[in-house]
Amino acid sequence: MRFRIARALPWLLGGLCLGAGVHAGEADHIHVSQAWIRLLPGDLPAGAYATLENDGDQPASLKGASSTRYASVMLHQSSHEGGVNRMAMVDSMAIPAHGRAALAPGGYHLMLMQAAAPVKAGDTVKVMLHFGDGSTLDADFLARPANATDAGTGTEHTH
């Protein structure tokens, strides 16, 4: 009996690995590009932006983010309904299967608060993106000055 289980073990393990391959984490299918941070002076919060591309067959959702360089990172969404700007915390941003979603000025963005040490334009800031299934992905965000626009070349990093 014991012998038989031992013989079956490699097959069982193999099956598990195959299963893990089929149900890979959301983060494995996300490619990050155009990741940049808009710095504001002093202790003011910064906005972070990136394009997230999902090459998987399943939709993914960005739940939030964290960074060792900032005490707090929140997923926010700006809106200007009826000519009034407001910014609110949101739970997630959907990234459709074989599609993309963007953290972009005027819409979804990450708000980075309380830098541990001053971040300067040109710095690269590592931000960990958290997805709905608990998987995570590190991405390098390029810090840019306050007057940067989305037309800039804050490129780099694909997973």
Added chain:
Amino acid sequence: MPDRSRLAATRRLVLAALAAAALAGCHASSQPWHATDVSGSTPDLSFDMTRASDGKTVTQADYRGRIVLLYFGYTYCPDICPMTLSHLAQALQQVKGAAGNVSVLFVTVDPARDDLKTLKDYAANFGPEFVGMRGTPDELATLAKRYRVAYSVHPDPDPAKYVVTHSSALYAFDRNGKARLLSTPDRSQDDLVHDLHLLLDPGVSA
């Protein structure tokens, strides 16, 4: 035949509406501005506030002879405000003669949290034309009411829960302090550049 007369009346109304629409269409096509023309319907520039760059109390008189763009926001705004101001800065760079002739007044709707130093540093990021303005709650309320600008501040010790909303209106005044245009951040940069050219043309703002 009450039915027929009602029909005729309806037809006349429809014709009148079509004529009005046609006239409005002609008017719109001859309209030189890309943003909304508010000449005559919006009050002249008038304010009394502290200028962040030097701490001086200033009024509209200090900006006579300059094109003034008036925008409300707050410095803890990491997204829409800097996006709007950056687009404005880019537009200004494309307009010959804008430097030295245009001032962008960035009025904080959150004077309790935005001190003059922070406001000064914030505005300076976008160029010399950008000036931070801070009023007392009364001064702010007066200015906002004058231009029908809505804002709200819900302070909270937790910065994540501190919520500020503000109207995204951008007003343009000519060299005489007359209100001319109302724009919004979603308007294209080309529109802004186009209208700034017109505002700077003395033939238009005279």
